[in-house]
Amino acid sequence: xxxxxxxxxxxxxxxxxxxxxxxxxxxxxxxxxxxxxxxxxxxxxxxxxxxxxxxxxxxxxxxxxxxxxxxxxxxxxxxxxxxxxxxxxxxxxxxxxxxxxxxxxxxxxxxxxxxxxxxxxxxxxxxxxxxxxxxxxxxxxxxxxxxxxxxxxxxxxxxxxxxxxxxxxxxxxxxxxxxxxxxxxxxxxxxxxxxxxxxxxxxxxxxxxxxxxxxxxxxxxxxxxxxxxxxxxxxxxxxxxxxxxxxxxxxxxxxxxxxxxxxxxxxxxxxxxxxxxxxxxxxxxxxxxxxxxxxxxxxxxxxxxxxxxxxxxxxxxxxxxxxxxxxxxxxxxxxxxxxxxxxxxxxxxxxxxxxxxxxxxxxxxxxxxxxx
Numbered sequence: 001x002x003x004x005x006x007x008x009x010x011x012x013x014x015x016x017x018x019x020x021x022x023x024x025x026x027x028x029x030x031x032x033x034x035x036x037x038x039x040x041x042x043x044x045x046x047x048x049x050x051x052x053x054x055x056x057x058x059x060x061x062x063x064x065x066x067x068x069x070x071x072x073x074x075x076x077x078x079x080x081x082x083x084x085x086x087x088x089x090x091x092x093x094x095x096x097x098x099x100x101x102x103x104x105x106x107x108x109x110x111x112x113x114x115x116x117x118x119x120x121x122x123x124x125x126x127x128x129x130x131x132x133x134x135x136x137x138x139x140x141x142x143x144x145x146x147x148x149x150x151x152x153x154x155x156x157x158x159x160x161x162x163x164x165x166x167x168x169x170x171x172x173x174x175x176x177x178x179x180x181x182x183x184x185x186x187x188x189x190x191x192x193x194x195x196x197x198x199x200x201x202x203x204x205x206x207x208x209x210x211x212x213x214x215x216x217x218x219x220x221x222x223x224x225x226x227x228x229x230x231x232x233x234x235x236x237x238x239x240x241x242x243x244x245x246x247x248x249x250x251x252x253x254x255x256x257x258x259x260x261x262x263x264x265x266x267x268x269x270x271x272x273x274x275x276x277x278x279x280x281x282x283x284x285x286x287x288x289x290x291x292x293x294x295x296x297x298x299x300x301x302x303x304x305x306x307x308x309x310x311x312x313x314x315x316x317x318x319x320x321x322x323x324x325x326x327x328x329x330x331x332x333x334x335x336x337x338x339x340x341x342x343x344x345x346x347x348x349x350x351x352x353x354x355x356x357x358x359x360x361x362x363x364x365x366x367x368x369x370x371x372x
Contacts (some may be wrong), residue, residue: 031219033348035325043357046325048346050193050220050300051272053265057257065257073260074227077199077267078191078214081232084239089188089217089226096153096184096213096228097124099241106149108142108181112162112334126153134160136171143179152181153213158190158201161342162334164297166194166201173209184213184230189301192220193276197267221262225251272347276300279354280345286358293371303329303340307369312339315367322360 031049035042057065067085075083086092101107105126112133127149129142139154146152154176156167167185176183187200191214195203202210213230228238280300288294293305306312309330316328319341327342334340 033346033353040323042320043324043349043353045343045345045349045357046327047219048344048348050276050346051266051269052346052348053221053262055258055261055265057254057261062254062257065253065260067251067256070256070260071227073263075229077197077263078187078229079199079202079210080214080229082235083227083229084235084242086226086228086242088224089215092215092226092228095238095242096215097126099238100234101126101151101153103127104150106146106152107155108139108146108152109155110157110160112160133162134165134168136168136175139172140175140179143175143181146181147179152179153184154181155184155186157186158188158194158216159299159301161189161301162329162338162340163295163303164299164301166190166204166298169201169205170207173207173211177209182213183211184215185211187214187216188219189299191216192263192266193273194299196270198269198273218259221259221266223255223259223262269347276345276347279349279351282351283343283345283354283358286354287361290358290362290365291371292361292365292368300345301342303342305338305340305369307339308336309339311367311369312341315364316341318364318367319360322363324357324360 031044031047032052033044033048035044071083071085074085075081086095097107101124103125106129107124107126108129108131110133111130127146129146131138131142134156143152143154154172156169156172158167159165160167169185172183175181185200185202190200192198192200194201197203200214202214211230213228213234215226215228217226218224228235277300280297280302284294284297284302287304295303295305297303304326306315306328312328312330316326319326327344328339329342330339
């Protein structure tokens with residue numbers, strides 16, 4: 001059996017290699033801004049932890065730490081009633097899809113979203129409606145279509161993964177109220193990074209309305225795992241329904257204590273959050289001066305347009321070989337002519353890092369399409 005399957009894999013690998021896209025570096029699991037390898041250093045703009053904190057909690061803090069303590073701290077950070085921890089964003093997404101929504105319900109989500117349910121529609125029994133970006137007219141259109149279902153859950157990314165822009169929550173909450181929909185906000189690129197004390201995008205808007213659900217990963221504080229926070233009844237119900245394997249990953253008291261201490265520390269890092277935006281704007285100006293097309297962004301997460309999918313993958317691989325890690329967003333995840341590189345910055349990135357990265361971009365600037 002494997003002989004035939006092996007030949008198929010060899011053929012596919014040969015095609016990847018011929019296209020110059022073969023990954024010889026393997027999977028790089030590091031949140032550092034600068035990654036040391038055997039032969040060189042890599043500037044990490046793919047998935048750096050926003051804040052590099054080396055917190056060592058006291059033994060007294062460790063002994064008093066518990067999962068319940070961490071859940072309460074996350075709930076307080078997001079101004080929600082309660083919180084439930086999960087092993088991963090995928091587990092959290094599946095819990096919502098399997099337990100909160102039924103076949104008589106509707107799920108309205110961003111076709112480019114990072115929300116776990118968006119990427120795993122097979123697990124969701126609800127009728128699914130897709131909108132694009134933060135297009136309020138498209139969202140309203142899908143909400144109108146979803147009126148045939150009993151309940152409607154509108155999922156919105158706090159930060160658009162394709163542009164780095166912030167969700168227009170005033171408009172979103174208005175549409176949700178008009179069409180009687182629940183709102184779930186994915187805070188993955190927001191919590192800890194945006195708003196006063198890092199409380200996320202909700203604090204940026206003058207509204208008394210809050211989302212029924214807030215979900216996200218703990219990657220912004222350098223931890224594994226995910227959470228669902230929100231209305232008490234929702235969290236209580238999920239706590240009864242969620243399978244043990246979705247929440248049973250071992251987490252030591254010391255890890256819990258370190259995570260709690262990190263959340264406390266991040267709340268007082270408004271200066272660092274401001275610095276991240278400043279260094280991001282500095283980087284964007286450097287790249288813009290090279291003639292690269294960069295859509296407007298409101299966060300430390302931004303895009304560089306590259307055109308078609310093959311060019312995007314080739315540019316990303318070339319940058320990696322020259323020591324700069326970025327994310328390639330290409331088809332089928334995005335439209336054929338809307339492919340782009342995604343870059344994220346952290347408080348650990350320096351102007352020197354940005355200068356070096358900009359120099360690498362300059363060396364391959366001819367690979368990018370001309371700015372319109």
